[in-house]
Each structure stands twice: as structure tokens, then as C-alpha cells.
Amino acid sequence: MSDENAKKLYIKTYGCQMNVYDSERMAEALGGQGYVATDTPDDADMILLNTCHIREKAAEKIYSELGRYKGLKAEKPDLKIGVAGCVAQAEGAEIMRRQPMVDLVVGPQSYHRLPDMEQQVAKGQKALDTDFPKEDKFDHLKSRPKAQRGPTAFLTVQEGCDKFCAFCVVPYTRGAEVSRPVDQVLSEARDLVDRGVREITLLGQNVNAYHGIGAKGETSLADLIWQLNDIDGLERIRFTTSHPNDMDDALIEAHGTCDKLMPYLHLPVQSGSDRILKAMNRKHTAEDYIRLIERIRAARPDILMSGDFIVGFPGETDQDFEDTMALVRAVNYGQAFSFKYSTRPGTPAAERAQVDPDVASDRLQRLQALLNEQQRSIQDAMVGQEVTVLFEKPGRLAGQMVGKSEYLHAVHVQAPKSMRGELVRVRITESSTNSLAGVLAQDVAA
Ligand code: 5AD
Ligand code: SF4
Secondary structure (H helix, E strand, C coil): CCCCCCCEEEEEECCHHHHHHHHHHHHHHHCCCCCCCCHHHHHHCCCEEEEECCCCCHHHHHHHHHHHCCHHHHHHHHEEEEEEEEHHHHHCCHHHHCCCCCCCCEEEEHHHHHHHHHHHHHHCCCCHHHHHCCCCCHHHCCCCCCCCCEEEEEEECCCCCCCCCCCHHHHHHCCCCCCCCCCHHHHHHHHHHCCCCCEEECCCCCCHHHHEEEECCCEEEHHHHHHHCCCCCCCEEEEEEHHHHHHHHHHHHHHHHCCCCEEEECCEEEECCHHHHHHCCCCCCCCHHHHHHHHHHHHHCCEEEEEEEECCCCCCCCCHHHHHHHHHHHHCCCCEEEEEEECCCCCCHHHHCCCCCHHHHHHHHHHHHHHHHHHHHHHHHHCCEEEEEEEECCCCCCCEEEEECCCEEEEEEEHHHHHCCEEEEEEEEEEECCCEEEEEEHHCCC
């Protein structure tokens, strides 16, 4: 089908990298039904919202976003509107009840059924699927003929979570923890490398709990990384997101010994107070976490630590919050994400007495000021150092390329476009709010 005749698909992606990955797979699956991607809803034949339920009034935001498409749908009655992702999973048929113009609702475990659902919708019927099916969605979400890819890609290796932190919806929306078999992961990784990918980020809600079946039985994340390490042409491996209790010795050691594994680790702790950690059902103490980071740094001294924090969790006192500040000072984070607690109906913490919102806002401000200061001083300390940058795309200024350092800092460099996809030594010359600037080390040497 030529592109002029193709139907246009607009996907709006919310939330985590897992959703970015899922949106790519959904676009590929619907490509088989004659859809090509468009980057505006205005000329779309199908609008798909790939939603996230992790924070703040997610469902309400989706309903108001849907409201915005009413005019478009009135002008173009054939326009199909779909909701995917975790809000779809959580709300299910309620979405079609509240917004009758929605044609399709699909949960994260059912994306392989999209082509069938699209056919149903094309006939003017509604399609709803929020089951947790037995068959494997990844088996059905095979990529279409080899399109060239950019230098970096995500690869989902694990989905779901069995941890049931008291604030979190993931165990309910994404279901139980499931790992993809090793062969599937390796063949998808080889395929990505054939298509130009140099860096793969392994994704999972609890990625370091990975235990996929491989040739020698259950395979840990560290084993999987060592197998990926053998793929020629793959230069860098990252993984996210991890739980402290699943950082095993082999994974810690791999950070010291596996060349392709990058020195960056996102390891959410949520709170520095043992009382709150217990109430959150995190099953570790602040001390456990700090000791763990010491061991990780012993294996890889320059590793850049990143984390997630929640302030104002039910029952959090001033002292609990001070404990969080103390933990942050002890760790020194290069990057962090921090949030005010917000209730998720159906999770245990939703039933508990809530902290005064003004108190929570004050705490968030103080925490973010400290985290920003740490992030900035780690970033500033890069000036004068040499790093390796994987060039991903042209920068905003003429003649500029942008890529990431080992430590996941964005780095802007004057360099030819032909260097896209190359790993290049760069001397850092400048640190600004959210990125670094540098010059090609070869130019300095010359
Ligand atoms: N309120 C605030 N933050 C939350 N997160 C998850 N659930 C909630 C909630 N109910 C944060 C956690 C998690 C990150 C992805 O989102 O910090 O690690
Ligand atoms: Fe949610 Fe992560 Fe806790 Fe699982 S480990 S329940 S995904 S916060």
C-alpha cells in the first residue's frame, strides 16, 4: 500500500519507557493492518492513547484528553479512538461507558490482539480486551521487515511485579512478574543490532528480578547481560528499573567486570525512614540500601546512582522525612525522580490517614533542592574529564551532534552527522542545567 492510501495512526504515549517500547510494538502491529504513523491527531484515522496509571489522577487526565478529541470525531465519524496501557487495564469497560466515542480499550497484556481488535473496530464494533491471557504477547508482536533503527533501543525482558509496595498500582495493572525466555531476548537483541542499534536498555518493572528460561534453566539478569555482552556490534547495555532486594552478587560484580554494562544504576529507595519503608512494604531498611550501594561502588567506583522518592506517604513525620534527607546525603545521587505521595484506589496505603498536602509540598521542595544540588555538582565535576559518547542525533545548533555519555548525561558536541551511531571520546568543557557540552578528544589532541 502506498503511503497516500495508508490510514494514519497517532499514538500519544504517557509514562515510562516500557510504554515507549509498547507504543513502538503497537505501531508495528497496526502497520500490518495498513496504518502508518503520524505525529498529529488532526489527520489521524486512529488515535491511540497509551496511558500510565502510576501517579496523580491518571484516569481523570485521560478522560479530559479524550474530551479534546470530541470535535475531531464529530468532523470525522470514521476516526477510531483507542485507549491502551495501565489506565485501560484499571478502568476497562468503564472508559467506554464514560466516553462512548471510545472504540477500543486494550490492556498491556493484550497488544498482540490489536490486529483482530482493529478489524472489529473497522466494522463499527467496539473492542475491549483487558484480560491477562495465557499466550505470550511477545510471540505475536514480531517486528515487520527490517527497518533501520536509531543507535539506541529499549528491549522489554520482564513485565509485572510481585512486590506489592503499599502505594503502587503496578502489581494490579501489569499483573504478576513474568520474564521472557532468554532465546527470545537474544534474538530480538541481535535483530536490533542488525538494524543499527548500538545500545540496548533492558526494561522491566522489576528488571533485576529477571529469571527467564535459558539453555541452562533459569537465567538471572547478570547471566543474561553476559550473554548479550557476546553479541558483536552491541556496544552498550543498560537496564531499568531495579528493586534493591533483587541486586544479587553476580549483578553487582558484573558492574565491575562487564565492559558493555554502563556505569549507571537506577535503584529506587522511596524513603530513608525504616518506619516508612516498613509501612510501604519495601522489605529492606535504609541501612540495607546504603550498604548495598557501598558494595556496588566497591565493584564500580564511578557508577552514577539514580533513585525514586516519595514524600508525604501516609504516616510520614518530620523525623521520617529528615531520615530521607540523611539517606540522600549519604548516597549522593547523580539523578533522581521525586514525587508527592498520591493515593491509588485499591492499594493498601489509599485507606490510611493522609499527610497534610502543604506539609508534603514543603518536603518535596526541600528534597528536590538537595537532589538538584547533588545532580548538578556531579555533572559539574565532569568538566575537564573525557567520556565516551554514543552520538544519537543532530543537536539544536548547526553542526552539532548529541548523545549520551556512559553515565547517561546528554552531551552536545560539534561533530559531523556521519558520526551518528559511533562511540566517540569527548572532552567535557561545559556543564549546564540538564546537559553537558564537549569537544571531540581527537580535536584536542591534534
Ligand atoms: N504516589 C506517588 N508516587 C508513586 N510512585 C509510584 N506510585 C506512587 C504513588 N502512589 C513513584 C515511585 C516509583 C515511581 C515509578 O513512581 O517512586 O518508583
Ligand atoms: Fe510498584 Fe516497583 Fe513496588 Fe513493584 S517494586 S510494587 S513496580 S514500586
